[in-house]
Amino acid sequence: MTVLLEALGREIPAERLVTDPDVVASLSHDEAEWAPVEPAAVALRARSEAEVAYAVGVCAELGVPVVPRGAGTGLSGGANAVAGCLVLDLARMNAVTEIDVDNLVARVQPGVVNDDLKAAVAEHGLWYPPDPASAPWSTIGGNVATNAGGLCCVKYGVTRDYVLGLRAVMGGPAGYGSVVELGRRTAKGVAGYDLTALMVGSEGTLGVVTEATLRLRPAPRGLPRTVVGAYSSLVDAGTAVAEVTRRGLTPSALELLDRRCLEAVEDWKHLGLEAEAEALLLARVDTPGAGGDDEARAVVDAFGVGDPLFALVSTDDDEAEALFAARRLAYPALERLGPVLTEDVCVPRSTVPTMLARLVDIAARHGVTMATIAHAGDGNLHPLLITPPGDDVARAAAQEAFEEILDAAIELGGTVTGEHGVGLLKRDGMRRELDPLAIEVQRAIKRTLDPLDVFNPGKVL
Incomplete structure (x- = not known):
């Protein structure tokens, strides 16, 4: 560590370098409580692209791995330290450097919090749509790393759909510590391979993003308009979700919460929610004018196919907002109950009812406590497996259920991760999902762009 600190200290102010073991440990992992973490050597709270570039060059020369992190809100272990690494904390690179109103473009540093960007562009009458449930805390750099989705991606798309260009510190042919500009700022552009899209979702394994356009x-x-449907079972709610898709309806959000999620949020935040149903569907329709009224009624009709306890357009704005707040708060509310192993499977929307039935069966057979939330409108399901603290038997059962859920999603033509990323937790599942030759192509890309395996080693592949 001494050699690394001395080398970094030649160009980087000492106050940026963190050596206190407790502080380094706090920066060495994300929210994936079940993913392994190894001790990092030092952390760097970078303030500029130049500091990132210099640090990467030093680490490559000394053979030190670099593990980038934003706010640490990830759920797959993608930001977890490996032994002897430099943890590269980008949270303080948090400037919105440009808002181009005429061309509908923003340039931001990676540490900008998603909701802070939304607020900044809203002052100009603009909107940045990607909205993961962690939007109040997660950073744009982390969103880019995992290609984050969110509540409104069913209609408006995911992070990759909004990233026009990137600046990144890379290695490989460019040389470690080189700053590479990728992409464009025009609405269209097909000059060369789409390296921007390659970087989005690469989980920090190909370089460190220092700016996004x-x-x-x-x-x-x-x-x-908010449409609420209440159901006596998860499968009934899934039937309604599939019907919304079958009828060609595209609400701006279509979310699912089960009773256990609602009860956990209410016990924590006391929002005045009543958890009488086994599952709730929440849809939002943002089409303006009379067309929006018609669309909301059409969603209510589609919800009816699932035999709901009730389905209606909410007339209570406060209650509707509380329900969507509960959806965003579900994960931290459940974390209070014990260690949570979080799934992120995504299946074709027509198979949502079948996948929900599989979840219920898997949890019952393994004796695992499960709560379920979902971006149901795009088939992205988040079953949460909850275990009592210190219960090794329950933990082993949850891990077996986790892998079985991955296999069920693959069997139904789905994927092991819709938006959280592979990280550490889903590497085996990814290998079961993908064509072996596709994995070899990915490994070849990694070897070419990071031949020394400096960037976030051990993740994804």
């Missing part, structure tokens, strides 16, 4: 949209007009 993002597509914006005009802010939505009018007030959204």
Whole structure:
């Protein structure tokens, strides 16, 4: 560590370098409680692209791995330290450097919090749509690393759809510590391979993103309508989700929460929620004017196919907002109950009812406590496996259920991760999902762009 500190200290102010073991440990992992963590050598709280570039060059020369992190809100272990690494904390590179109103573009540093960007562009009548449930805390750099989705991606797409260009510190042919500009800022462009898209979702394994050029949209007009459906089972709710898709309806959000999630949020935050049903569906329709009214009624009709306890357009804005708040708060509320192993499978929307039935069966057979939330409108399900603290038997059962859920999603034509990333937790599942030749192509890309395996080694592949 001494040699590394001396080398970094030649160009980087000492106050940026963190050596206190407790502080380094706090920066050495994300929220994936079940993913392994090894002791890092030192952390760097970078303030500039130049500091990142210099640090990467030093680490490559000394054979020290670099593990980038943003806010540490990830759920797959993608930001977990490996032994002797430099943890590269980008949270303080948090400037919105440009908002181009005329061309609907923003340039931001990786440490900008998602909701802070939304607030900044809203002052100009603009909107940045990707909205993971962690939007109040997660950073754009982390969103880019995992290609984050969120509540409104069913209609408006995921992070990759909004990243026009990137600046990144890379290695390989460019040389470690080189700053490479990728992509564009125009609405269209096909000059060369789409290296920007390759970097989005690469989980920090190909380089360190230091700036993102993002597509914006005009802010939505009018007030959204909220449609609520209550069901006596998860499968009934899934039937309604499949019907919404079958009828060609595209609400701006279509979310699912089960009773256990609602009870956990209410016990924690006391929002005045009543958890009488086994599952709730929450849809938002943002089409302005009379067309939005018609669309909301059409969603209610589709919800009816699932034999709901009730399905209606909410007339209580406060209650509707509380329900969506509960959806965002579900994960931290459940974390209070014990260690949580989080799934992120995504299946074709027509198979959502079947996958929900599989979840219920898997949890019952393994004796695992399960709560379920979902971006149901795009088939992205988040079953959460909860175990009592210190219960090794329950933990082993949850891990077996976790892998079986991955296999069920693959069998139904789905994927092991819709938005959280592979990280450490889903590497085996990814290998079961993908064509072996596709994995070899990915490994070849990694070897070419990071031949020394400096960037976030051991993750994904």
